[in-house]
Structures are given as structure tokens and as C-alpha cells.
Amino acid sequence: MNLKALRYRLISEEKSIAPLIVFRVLFGLLMLFSLVRFFAKGWIADLYLSPRLHFSYYGFEWVQNPGEFGIYLLFGLAFVGAIGILLGAMYRFSSVIFFLSFTYLELIDKTNYLNHYYFVSLVAFLIIFLPLNRGLSIDQWRNPSLKVTHVPAWMINVIKFQLAIVYCYAGIAKLNYDWLIEAMPLKIWLKAHVDFPVLGAFFAKDWVAYFFSWFGAVYDLFIVFFLMSRKFRPYAYFFVISFHVLTWLLFPIGVFPWVMIAFSTIFLSIRTHERVIEKLIGLSSKVPISKSVQSFKYNTAKSKLVAGTLIVFVVFQLLFPWRFLMYPNDLFWSEEGYRFSWRVMLIEKAGYATFYVTDPRTGQKSQVFNNEYLTAQQEKMMATQPDMIWQFAQFIKEDYQKKGIENPVINAEVYATLNGKRSRLLIDPSIDLTKVTDSFEPKQWITEGP
Amino acid sequence: MIRKLSITIFIISIILILSCNEEETVPSVLEQEQLAVPSNVSSQIIVPSYKILNTKIGRLAADVETFKLDLNVDNLIALRVSLKEARLAWQWCNLYDFGPAADAELSSILNTFPIDEEGIEENIEVENFAADAIIPQDEKSLVAIAYLLHGTEITDDQIVQQFVDNSNRPIYLEQVVGQVSRRVTKVVQNWTANSESYLFTFQDNIGTNDNSSLSLLTNAITRTFERKVRDSKIAIPLGQGTGSDPSPNSVEALYGGYSVELIRESIKAYQNLFKGQSLMDSTAPDVDGESFIYYLNAIDNTNLAEDLEDGFTKSITAVSQLSEPYHEEVINNPNPSANALNQIQQLITIIKSDMTAAMGINITFQNGDGG
Numbered sequence: 001m002n003l004k005a006l007r008y009r010l011i012s013e014e015k016s017i018a019p020l021i022v023f024r025v026l027f028g029l030l031m032l033f034s035l036v037r038f039f040a041k042g043w044i045a046d047l048y049l050s051p052r053l054h055f056s057y058y059g060f061e062w063v064q065n066p067g068e069f070g071i072y073l074l075f076g077l078a079f080v081g082a083i084g085i086l087l088g089a090m091y092r093f094s095s096v097i098f099f100l101s102f103t104y105l106e107l108i109d110k111t112n113y114l115n116h117y118y119f120v121s122l123v124a125f126l127i128i129f130l131p132l133n134r135g136l137s138i139d140q141w142r143n144p145s146l147k148v149t150h151v152p153a154w155m156i157n158v159i160k161f162q163l164a165i166v167y168c169y170a171g172i173a174k175l176n177y178d179w180l181i182e183a184m185p186l187k188i189w190l191k192a193h194v195d196f197p198v199l200g201a202f203f204a205k206d207w208v209a210y211f212f213s214w215f216g217a218v219y220d221l222f223i224v225f226f227l228m229s230r231k232f233r234p235y236a237y238f239f240v241i242s243f244h245v246l247t248w249l250l251f252p253i254g255v256f257p258w259v260m261i262a263f264s265t266i267f268l269s270i271r272t273h274e275r276v277i278e279k280l281i282g283l284s285s286k287v288p289i290s291k292s293v294q295s296f297k298y299n300t301a302k303s304k305l306v307a308g309t310l311i312v313f314v315v316f317q318l319l320f321p322w323r324f325l326m327y328p329n330d331l332f333w334s335e336e337g338y339r340f341s342w343r344v345m346l347i348e349k350a351g352y353a354t355f356y357v358t359d360p361r362t363g364q365k366s367q368v369f370n371n372e373y374l375t376a377q378q379e380k381m382m383a384t385q386p387d388m389i390w391q392f393a394q395f396i397k398e399d400y401q402k403k404g405i406e407n408p409v410i411n412a413e414v415y416a417t418l419n420g421k422r423s424r425l426l427i428d429p430s431i432d433l434t435k436v437t438d439s440f441e442p443k444q445w446i447t448e449g450p
Numbered sequence: 451m452i453r454k455l456s457i458t459i460f461i462i463s464i465i466l467i468l469s470c471n472e473e474e475t476v477p478s479v480l481e482q483e484q485l486a487v488p489s490n491v492s493s494q495i496i497v498p499s500y501k502i503l504n505t506k507i508g509r510l511a512a513d514v515e516t517f518k519l520d521l522n523v524d525n526l527i528a529l530r531v532s533l534k535e536a537r538l539a540w541q542w543c544n545l546y547d548f549g550p551a552a553d554a555e556l557s558s559i560l561n562t563f564p565i566d567e568e569g570i571e572e573n574i575e576v577e578n579f580a581a582d583a584i585i586p587q588d589e590k591s592l593v594a595i596a597y598l599l600h601g602t603e604i605t606d607d608q609i610v611q612q613f614v615d616n617s618n619r620p621i622y623l624e625q626v627v628g629q630v631s632r633r634v635t636k637v638v639q640n641w642t643a644n645s646e647s648y649l650f651t652f653q654d655n656i657g658t659n660d661n662s663s664l665s666l667l668t669n670a671i672t673r674t675f676e677r678k679v680r681d682s683k684i685a686i687p688l689g690q691g692t693g694s695d696p697s698p699n700s701v702e703a704l705y706g707g708y709s710v711e712l713i714r715e716s717i718k719a720y721q722n723l724f725k726g727q728s729l730m731d732s733t734a735p736d737v738d739g740e741s742f743i744y745y746l747n748a749i750d751n752t753n754l755a756e757d758l759e760d761g762f763t764k765s766i767t768a769v770s771q772l773s774e775p776y777h778e779e780v781i782n783n784p785n786p787s788a789n790a791l792n793q794i795q796q797l798i799t800i801i802k803s804d805m806t807a808a809m810g811i812n813i814t815f816q817n818g819d820g821g
Contacts, residue, residue, distance in 0.1 A: 191749060192810035194484055195656045350807040352799045367690040367791075369681060376673075383803075415799045422752050423803045 010157055014150040014295055017135050018273035019266055023159060024132035025280075026262040027123065028086025031098070034120075034255050035079050044075060047112050051375050053395050054109040055388050058438060063107040077101035085127070088137020092128070099124040110388065111381045115344050116256040119166055123263070126162060126313070129306050130155050131296050136277060148296040155296075158310060159266050162317070164224040166260075169321050169342035171220030178332070178347070179217065183209035184419040185348030186216075193250055219243055227267035240264045251345060327442050332418055333426070333449030335385050336442060351383035351416035351426060355393065357400055358409040368396055384416050386427055386446050393433035410434050421450040486740035487726075488663040489653045494728035494739060497641050497649060499542040499719075502729070504638045506536040507631050510595075514627045518620040521613045523606045530599050534708060537561075537592050541716040544678055545723065548670040549648050550640035557678065559633045563593040564700045567602075570594055570622070579622045590626045593702070598623050600705035665811045672802050675720060680794050683713045687780045688787050696784070698777035709776035714769045717794075721762040742805065750808045758805070761797035768793040 038044065048071045056063060065071065078101040084094020103121045106112065133139040134148040178184040183206065190203040190212065202208045219239065226236035244257035265273075298306055324337030331338060332347045355368040370379045373395060382388040393410045400408040410433045417423040424447070431445040510532045517525040540560055547557050569589040573579055588594075598619070601609050613619045641648050655663040681691070682702070689696035703709040722729075726741025738744060746755040768790040773779055780787055 188808065188810045348807055348810070350803040352802045354795060367685060369685075369691040371677070372691065415803055417803045417807045420750075420752075420808060422754070423799060 009153065011152060011154040013153040014293070015153045015156055016270045016274060017131075017148055017151045017296070018270055018277050019156050019268070020130060020132050020151060021135045021137075022273045022276055023263070023266055024085060024088060024127070024137075026265060027127065028082055030255070030259060030262050031082035031102075031120070032079070032086065033258075035075065035082060037255065039075065044071060046375070046377070048105075048108065051109065051111075051378060052373055055111055055378070055382070055391050057107055057110055058387070058440070060107045063104060065108050071105075074101045074105050078105065085132070088133035088139050091131075091133030091137065091139050095124065095128045095132075099128060109378075110339070111375075111378045113339055114254075114256075115166075115342055116254075116259050118340055119162075119259065122317075123159070123162060126158060126310075129310065130158075134296060136280060148294045150293055150295045152296070154310075156266065158314075159263075160224075160228070161314065163260075163263055163266065165317050166342050167220050167224050170344050171217055171222070173321075173341065173343045173346055174213070174217035174220060176332075178419045179213050182419070183213045185346075186212050188348050188420055189251065196250070224267075227264065230269070233267065233269065237264065237268065247345075253345065256344075329442060329446050330449030333416075334443065334446045335387070336446075347419055349384045349416060349418050350380075351414060351423070353379075353383040353389060353392075353412055353414040355396055356411045356413070357396060357405070358411070359405045360407055360409055361405075373399070383414060384426070386443055387438060389414060389427060390433055390436065390438055390443075397434045408434065418450055424450055484656050484664070484745075487742075487745050488656060488667070490726055490728075490740040491667065491723065492641075492649055492652045492663075494730055495723055495726070495741075496546050497638075498729035499539075499546070500634070500638045500641055503536070503539040503543050504634050506532065506539040507627075507634050510536045511627045511631045514624055517613075518624060521610050521620070523610055526599065526606060526610055530706070533592065533595055533599060534706065537596075537703070537712060538715050540592065541712055542719040542722075542729075544716055545671045545674045545719060546667075547674050547678075548666050549652065550637045552670075553640075554633050554637050556633055556637055557674075558587045558591070560592050560630055561678075561702075562587045562591045563682070563702055564697075564704065565589065565591065565594045565597055567597060570597060574616060574618045574622045577618055579618070579625045590629060592630060593705075594626055595623065595630075596703065596705040602705070664809070668806060668809070668811050671720065671723065672798070672806070675794075675798055675801070679713070679716050679720075680791065680798065683709070683716070684787055684791055684794070687777070688784055688791070689780075690791070696780055698780050701777045701780065704777055707774050707776070710769065710772045710774055713772070713790075714766060717762065717765050717769060721766065724758060724762065746805065746808060752804075752808075754800070754804055754808055757800055758797070761793070761800055765790065765793040765797050 048065060049068055051065075054065055066074070077097050081094045081096075081098025081101060084090055085098060099121065102117075102124060106117045106121060131148065131151065134146055134151075140146045174180070179186075187206060187209040190209050193203050194200045196203060223236060223240065223243075226232040227240070229236075241261055244261050247253060248257040297303075321341035324331045324341065327334065327336040329336055332349070353370065355370070356365055357368060358365040370382075370392075374382065374392070382392050389412055393412060396410055397408055411429055411431065412427060412433060413429045414426040415423040416426040426447060428445045428447060433445075436443075436445060510529075513525070513529040513532045517529045543551065544557065544561070551557070566586065566588045569586060573585060573589055578585065599609070601612070613623075652663045652666075655661065655666075682700075685691060687697055687700045701709040702712050724742045726739030726744055728739055743755045743758060746758070768786070771786040772790060773783075773786075
């Protein structure tokens with residue numbers, strides 16, 4: 001196939017809008033479900049209202065907790081946005097406020113970092129540029145001239161690309177010694193489930209951990225390619241469902257499996273999507289789908305802007321997960337360049353951090369009670385992640401300065417265990433954490449990994 | 451092509467299932483242990499601990515009645531002995547702060563310290579001691595009883611005289627004991643009642659996932675070991691933590707002067723739990739039972755069990771170096787306490803990071819939204 005033909009197939013070929021409509025409905029439903037679940041489980045209070053302080057992201061320190069009213073307002077906006085997306089009502093506005101409010105909430109505290117929140121933010125950003133409301137929507141019902149039947153292929157492919165990034169990078173991340181050769185951390189995790197019905201009896205066996213590790217790596221690496229092949233697609237999608245349901249049953253990973261199952265439907269054939277829509281229309285009215293082709297096109301100026309934005313987006317997606325290569329420290333140990341790189345359920349890490357404050361004037365040294373500052377969840381996450389350890393030391397410094405100790409010396413004795421190895425010091429306990437700064441530079445005060 | 455593939459997958463699955471079929475009927479060693487640990491720990495250690503506490507509190511309540519009827523020094527001394535025994539027995543229950551005990555807020559009802567002396571005197575003065583009166587936690591509890599029975603810098607005769615002079619005083623004492631006693635009885639009932647007892651819930655809830663009994667227990671013991679033992683009993687009196695001034699009046703047994711004994715007893719309770727030694731069978735007290743050490747020996751090969759046992763021994767030895775009066779020692783001779791803190795700290799590190807990781811247990815309950 002020559003380049004021109006490839007370009008045509010990937011970008012400009014006119015495709016039915018059906019997959020995008022189905023995607024919009026699934027996205028809206030899942031986000032509504034996710035928000036309601038978050039609220040019902042009391043996580044708004046746990047994660048946003050009870051903490052005394054938050055761990056902001058490097059470069060996003062300006063994202064502050066806006067207080068109780070502000071938090072509920074943001075959740076309200078995200079909720080309204082999700083309903084707007086689901087119904088295709090005031091679509092551009094809905095998708096923009098959903099993206100902004102959801103992303104803002106996620107950026108408040110890195111304690112709550114989850115790959116699938118990042119994934120949702122990226123998809124929410126993408127769909128702002130896609131005309132998902134041009135069929136089976138309130139917008140189109142109010143203004144029938146909005147209706148289109150076809151869209152350029154890139155609009156569907158860019159969503160496929162996003163899914164491919166998640167799966168392939170998650171697969172690449174599994175290609176490491178611990179995962180493949182030691183079957184860690186699955187050896188530990190599976191043993192915790194020997195009470196699982198039927199399969200439980202096998203989980204204590206090492207070969208099962210190896211099987212799951214290797215299968216998981218192969219699945220992540222190649223599932224997208226099978227989903228793209230017309231021949232293997234039904235089998236591949238069956239695998240998608242089985243795989244994610246199993247992970248949902250075994251691990252505390254919330255809505256992530258459902259997000260992947262729902263979003264992967266974008267790979268199903270256009271015919272399948274059209275049938276689903278016919279069913280949906282059959283439910284609501286008897287209007288037949290018009291047979292005449294109406295295509296969606298951005299005008300030239302807009303199209304340049306959108307193309308530019310998306311090219312930057314795609315390049316960023318491809319490159320950003322590799323930044324860990326620029327750090328000399330062991331990735332799983334230092335976690336420099338760990339987040340935003342599709343490392344999902346990849347390591348078992350636990351730690352325990354004790355901070356000591358010394359008043360340089362008196363030499364008096366005392367221990368900090370972490371729970372006076374942090375929630376249990378924050379303390380747990382902080383104890384294994386060096387950048388959070390550093391951040392916490394800065395919080396302590398400010399607090400002691402308020403108490404009249406001008407230049408407190410803050411040391412931390414942090415023990416961490418990684419993938420079943422015995423715990424050891426994570427950072428240099430002699431380093432005064434108030435004297436070092438945070439940046440993208442490698443952190444010299446992190447110890448060598450196990 | 452597809453047909454070939456599906457047939458291959460089918461055949462492989464059959465082989466996999468058949469190859470393990472013979473073992474399937476017998477539960478794995480690991481599964482037996484995951485079953486055995488909650489069962490052994492609850493029936494042989496937790497429930498007996500609460501029952502012993504209940505008995506001791508019962509005797510305390512009876513001795514309060516005796517004292518109230520006949521206010522004299524002999525009865526006062528007998529009452530102090532039963533109070534101390536009750537407080538020692540509490541150390542064996544302090545660690546199970548989940549389920550019925552958490553619901554009943556047993557820890558703060560029994561062992562809030564330091565107490566508010568002035569608040570207690572005021573309650574007695576204004577007769578604020580009806581059973582349903584809203585009295586702050588630091589004006590009741592076993593520690594408040596200790597204050598009433600020991601006083602500060604006062605002879606035994608004078609203490610008895612205080613009770614004689616003000617008839618509200620024995621009533622207040624009786625009310626506080628009454629509340630403590632009711633709560634403990636309630637917790638014991640919830641653990642052991644025939645129908646719907648928490649014991650069954652606990653024993654049935656196997657595995658190590660977030661809501662399993664092993665996870666519940668591990669979370670409770672790590673939390674209490676940090677907050678109730680390390681911080682409350684040693685670190686705060688010593689002046690660790692924000693503020694950092696020593697706080698000698700915060701020792702556990704300021705009245706009575708047996709703080710060190712209580713610290714030691716509390717760590718022994720953790721040690722016993724880890725070893726899984728039954729409190730039911732006094733004839734064979736040194737046999738390790740199904741508990742953390744036993745479980746770790748089955749799943750871990752990094753000497754974790756050994757290091758834990760070592761950590762307990764070292765912590766208990768370090769605590770044995772502390773001396774009374776402890777509220778003076780934290781000021782005049784802080785080094786032994788600092789050393790004990792250090793030993794306990796190392797032990798907590800092993801429990802909280804190495805042990806939980808090896809067992810696949812999440813510290814903190816929030817099950818979260820993903821990985």
C-alpha cells in the first residue's frame with residue numbers, strides 16, 4: 001500500500017458516524033456512573049474534604065483545593081457535562097466543562113493518581129474536537145441541519161490510537177525482569193485469592209502467576225492488533241471482556257475494567273455500530289436512518305488548528321511515557337517518570353516513613369506524627385514515592401516555621417519494600433529535605449534500588 | 451485458521467485443567483492457612499482476651515460496690531489491685547480495634563489519657579454523673595478511676611476521707627465503672643452471641659482482600675501499635691511530635707505508677723497474637739499457633755518471621771529498661787525511652803511494609819478506584 005492510500009484510509013476516507021455516536025453514549029453513561037459511585041462511596045469527603053493538605057503535581061501547584069463549595073461545584077459541573085455528552089446536548093460546552101472540571105479535580109492531589117483518570121481526561125480532551133453530537137442527539141433534534149452521516153476516518157482512528165497507546169505501553173511496561181522472570185507481583189497478589197471460586201485452588205501455584213504475567217503482557221501488547229483485524233475481532237473482543245472481568249474480580253481496580261470494555265467497542269465493525277443505533281432509534285421513534293450521505297468537515301482555518309493540536313497531542317502521547325529513560329535511578333524504586341505512562345498494577349510497593357525535625361538552635365530532635373497532617377491514604381502513598389516524601393517535608397517545614405523554629409532540619413527515615421524484597425532505605429536519611437529542591441532533574445538523594 | 455486457533459486453545463485449557471485435577475479436591479496448604487488463621491486467632495486469642503477483660507471489669511465493679519458500702523483503706527487497696535488487673539487485661543484487647551470494639555468505641559471509653567482532673571472534680575461537685583449525662587471522654591474511663599483511687603500526693607487515709615466527705619464521689623466512681631462494664635459486656639456479647647455473632651462473620655471472611663478478616667485485623671493492629679502504643683504510651687510523654695515539649699503528665703498510669711508495666715504488657719499482647727498462642731489452654735502456652743508468624747513461614751522465604759520474632763524480643767527488652775516513676779524518667783533520663791521507641795519503630799516498619807506486602811494486604815480501608 002502506498003503512502004497516499006494509507007493516508008486516505010487513516011485520515012480522509014469517509015466513514016459512518018455510527019461508532020462515534022455509540023462511543024458518546026457509552027462515555028456519557030460510564031462517566032455518570034463513575035461520578036455517582038464516587039459520590040455514593042463518600043470519596044468526595046475522604047479525598048477532597050478531610051485532608052489537611054494536598055500533594056500537587058509538579059508544574060500544577062496552582063491547582064488548589066477550592067474548598068467544600070468549590071469541590072461540590074466541580075463535581076456538579078462534571079456531572080452536568082457528562083449528561084450533556086450522553087444526550088449530545090450543548091455538546092461543545094458540555095464536553096469542555098467535563099474535561100476541565102474532571103481534570104481539575106484529578107490534578108488537586110497526586111495521592112489520587114490513577115491511570116484511568118488520566119485516560120479519561122485524555123479522551124475527554126479528544127472528544128471536544130470530535131462531532132459526537134451530529135446524530136441521535138438533542139442538539140441535532142433541535143437543529144436538524146447539524147445531522148451528518150459520515151465523518152473523516154481520523155475522527156474514529158484517533159480514539160483507536162488512544163486505546164492502542166494505553167494497551168501497547170501497558171504491555172511494554174510489563175517487559176521487565178520482575179514481571180516476566182520472577183512473576184512478581186502477581187505471585188503475591190494471586191496468593192491472596194486462594195478463596196476465589198473454582199480458580200482459587202490454582203492461585204497458590206507459581207506457574208499460575210507466570211501464566212497470568214506472560215498472558216497479561218502478550219494480551220496488552222497485541223490485543224489492539226487483533227481488534228483491528230476483521231477476522232479476529234469477535235474473538236479479540238471476547239478476550240477483552242474476559243480479561244477485564246477477571247481483573248475486576250481479582251483486584252481492587254474500580255471502574256477501570258468497565259472503561260476498557262466500553263471504550264474498546266470503538267474497534268467493532270461499523271455494521272455492528274449501525275445495528276446498535278438502529279435498535280436505539282427503533283426504541284425512540286420510527287424515523288428511518290436517512291440514506292443520503294452528509295459528511296462532516298471542519299472549515300479550513302479550524303481544520304488547521306485542530307490538526308495542529310492533535311499532532312502535538314499524538315506526539316506527546318508517543319514520547320512522554322519514555323521519559324523514564326533519562327533517569328539513572330531504577331524506575332520502580334525512584335518512580336521518576338513513573339506516572340502518566342500506563343504502568344497499571346505493575347508493582348507491589350509498601351513503605352513506612354518517619355520524619356525527624358531538628359531545631360538547629362537547640363539541637364533538639366523530635367519525631368513527626370504523620371497522622372497529624374495526612375490521611376491514612378496519603379501517608380501510605382507518600383511512604384513509597386520520593387517526590388511526595390519531599391513535598392511532605394516542605395509542609396512540615398512550613399508548619400514548624402509557624403511554630404517558631406525558623407530553619408528546621410528535616411530528615412526522613414523511609415523504608416520501602418518492592419515486589420516482595422525485604423525493605424530497605426528509600427532515601428538518604430542524612431539528607432536535609434529542606435535543602436533540596438524538586439525538579440525534573442534526577443533526585444540524587446534516592447538510594448539505589450534493591 | 452480461526453478454527454485451528456480455537457481448537458488449540460480448547461485443547462490447551464483441557465490439558466491445564468486435567469493436569470491439576472487430582473489436587474483440586476484437597477485445598478492447598480495456603481488456603482488451609484488462610485482459613486486457619488482467622489479461626490485460630492479469633493477463638494483462641496481475641497475472644498478469650500475480651501472474656502478475661504470482662505471478668506476483670508466485673509471484679510472491679512464488685513470491689514467498687516464493696517468499697518462504696520464500707521469506705522476504708524483495706525477496701526481501697528483491694529480496689530486498686532483489681533483496677534490494675536483490669537488495666538493490664540485491657541492491653542490484651544487494645545489491639546483489636548475493629549468490628550464490635552470499634553462500634554462500641556471501646557478504646558476511648560476504657561483508656562483515654564491524660565484525664566481532666568478539674569473536669570472530674572467539677573462533675574462530682576455539680577452531681578453531673580447520671581448514666582446518660584454527657585461527660586467528655588477524658589473525665590471517665592479506667593484512667594479517671596485511677597485518679598479517684600490514687601489522687602495526687604495524698605495519703606490513703608486522705609483519699610478515703612475524700613469519699614467519706616462527699617457522697618457524690620463514690621457515686622461518680624460507680625457510674626464510671628458502670629459505663630465501662632456495660633460497654634465491655636456489649637462487645638463480648640457481640641463477639642460470642644449464639645446467633646449472628648461477629649465470631650462467625652470473622653471466621654468466614656477469608657482471603658486477604660480489602661474486606662477480609664486478615665486485612666481488617668492487620669489494619670487494626672498496625673494502627674493501634676503506632677497510635678496507642680508507640681505514640682500515646684511513649685512518644686507523646688517523651689515530647690515527640692508537633693510541639694515537641696515533653697509531656698510527663700501524659701504517661702498512661704500517672705496515678706498508680708505502673709506505666710512501664712502497661713507498655714510491656716501491651717507489646718506482649720502483640721507478640722502473643724503474632725505467635726498465635728492460645729489463651730485458652732494454659733497447659734501448653736508456648737506452642738505457636740496459626741497466626742502471622744505461622745502464615746509468613748508458609749508464604750515467605752526472606753526470614754520475615756524470624757525478624758518479627760526478633761523485633762518483638764528486642765522491643766520488650768528495651769521496654770524492660772524503663773523505670774518508674776515513668777513521668778519523671780521521660781524528663782530526667784529520656785535515653786532508654788528513645789531506645790525503646792527506636793526498637794518499636796523498626797518493628798512497625800517490618801510489620802507495615804514487609805509483612806503487609808508479603809501477604810498482599812492493603813493498609814487503609816479505602817479500596818479506591820483502581821491501580
